[in-house]
Amino acid sequence: MRESASTASSVASTPSGEPRLNRRQAAKVRTRQKVLDAARNLFAERGYEPATIRDIAKGAGMSTGAVFANFQDKAELFEAVLTEDMAGLAETMQKGAGDGSTRDRLVNALSAGYHGSIDQLPLFQAIVARSWFQPVAAETRQRAATRSLTDVIAGILRQGVAAGELNQDADVPLLTELTWDAYLSNYRRAAYDGWTVDQLARHIGRQVDTLLAGVATK
Amino acid sequence: MRESASTASSVASTPSGEPRLNRRQAAKVRTRQKVLDAARNLFAERGYEPATIRDIAKGAGMSTGAVFANFQDKAELFEAVLTEDMAGLAETMQKGAGDGSTRDRLVNALSAGYHGSIDQLPLFQAIVARSWFQPVAAETRQRAATRSLTDVIAGILRQGVAAGELNQDADVPLLTELTWDAYLSNYRRAAYDGWTVDQLARHIGRQVDTLLAGVATK
Numbered sequence: 419m420r421e422s423a424s425t426a427s428s429v430a431s432t433p434s435g436e437p438r439l440n441r442r443q444a445a446k447v448r449t450r451q452k453v454l455d456a457a458r459n460l461f462a463e464r465g466y467e468p469a470t471i472r473d474i475a476k477g478a479g480m481s482t483g484a485v486f487a488n489f490q491d492k493a494e495l496f497e498a499v500l501t502e503d504m505a506g507l508a509e510t511m512q513k514g515a516g517d518g519s520t521r522d523r524l525v526n527a528l529s530a531g532y533h534g535s536i537d538q539l540p541l542f543q544a545i546v547a548r549s550w551f552q553p554v555a556a557e558t559r560q561r562a563a564t565r566s567l568t569d570v571i572a573g574i575l576r577q578g579v580a581a582g583e584l585n586q587d588a589d590v591p592l593l594t595e596l597t598w599d600a601y602l603s604n605y606r607r608a609a610y611d612g613w614t615v616d617q618l619a620r621h622i623g624r625q626v627d628t629l630l631a632g633v634a635t636k
Numbered sequence: 637m638r639e640s641a642s643t644a645s646s647v648a649s650t651p652s653g654e655p656r657l658n659r660r661q662a663a664k665v666r667t668r669q670k671v672l673d674a675a676r677n678l679f680a681e682r683g684y685e686p687a688t689i690r691d692i693a694k695g696a697g698m699s700t701g702a703v704f705a706n707f708q709d710k711a712e713l714f715e716a717v718l719t720e721d722m723a724g725l726a727e728t729m730q731k732g733a734g735d736g737s738t739r740d741r742l743v744n745a746l747s748a749g750y751h752g753s754i755d756q757l758p759l760f761q762a763i764v765a766r767s768w769f770q771p772v773a774a775e776t777r778q779r780a781a782t783r784s785l786t787d788v789i790a791g792i793l794r795q796g797v798a799a800g801e802l803n804q805d806a807d808v809p810l811l812t813e814l815t816w817d818a819y820l821s822n823y824r825r826a827a828y829d830g831w832t833v834d835q836l837a838r839h840i841g842r843q844v845d846t847l848l849a850g851v852a853t854k
Contacts, residue, residue, distance in 0.1 A: 543768045550765035551683050557828045599817040610775045632849020
């Protein structure tokens with residue numbers, strides 16, 4: 419996960435040709451981003467439940483009213499942080515894949531994921547914990563956010579099939595799911611056993627080897 | 637998970653030669669079990685956070701003081717339910733394995749696990765959610781409780797190696813971990829997608845096929 423890099427100026431002069439924001443709109447975007455960053459810090463520090471809107475507002479240097487002007491409640495704020503961070507993490511993974519064999523690209527991508535998220539481990543723990551006990555609507559939105567990450571895994575596997583490194587009949591969705599479950603589960607080793615990024619990377623490497631053993635063509 | 641079958645009389649006349657409980661001790665065991673059963677029902681109904689000691693006491697037909705005489709706090713009560721249920725579920729899985737190939741025994745055991753726990757799905761969700769955000773000491777105790785389940789998986793895999801159905805160099809701990817991660821993750825399909833036990837069983841079957849594909853000897 420990352421500290422957001424977006425600022426009002428980068429939004430105002432978007433290179434993709436979206437309409438420029440006027441001053442008032444830009445200020446609104448800035449405020450929203452300030453709230454998001456303060457919320458991210460607090461969720462990462464304490465987890466979901468103990469983080470209060472009051473303390474998030476304090477961290478952003480604004481009133482609780484200003485927070486509520488941007489987000490309906492803590493749950494919506496949490497989801498906005500989640501969505502932003504998952505998108506950033508997916509980019510990190512995609513870049514981290516690099517070149518090489520399917521196995522290496524997959525392990526490199528996932529290792530980059532650990533590298534890019536470990537400093538906000540409690541936030542990640544809060545996200546997974548919440549994913550087990552939330553309203554269906556929240557789950558649907560969270561899946562959409564997580565989708566960007568699993569898409570990176572699936573993309574690498576599909577390229578492996580296309581390149582003939584994996585069997586043509588490899589079940590990419592099932593392998594993606596198993597890889598993702600293993601990836602996620604390993605965070606608990608970091609949380610409770612103090613595993614470093616290197617240890618996580620080595621472990622997911624062995625797990626990927628096991629998962630691909632049945633579908634590798636050589 | 638199960639409704640506990642233990643009663644004061646079965647404890648008092650333990651066949652394993654443990655000392656018989658006197659009347660007062662037996663009453664204490666009965667009370668403790670009543671609290672545990674009421675707590676299990678409430679955790680299964682509401683999840684961990686919203687369940688209160690007050691309502692657990694009410695469900696058990698006793699005062700909150702009587703609950704606290706047996707358990708220090710809600711966390712200890714939750715762990716006691718968890719330990720009892722995991723032990724019961726491990727037994728269910730072990731019996732469910734039956735005869736047949738390693739693959740079939742593993743899938744049968746895990747399917748029996750789903751069958752024996754699906755009626756208390758919210759309790760299971762609460763257990764997993766909590767496992768992501770709890771003190772290390774609680775995590776250590778929870779791992780000990782979960783160990784009985786992963787031991788069933790590991791046992792079946794080891795027998796498969798011994799029988800020559802799996803490669804001699806199969807990494808049993810790693811396969812156990814991947815199988816367990818997949819097994820656990822599937823509960824989310826039941827929680828959010830309404831999957832039935834049959835759907836869960838079919839899915840874990842495909843996952844086990846993928847996991848064993850690289851280590852099966854034929």
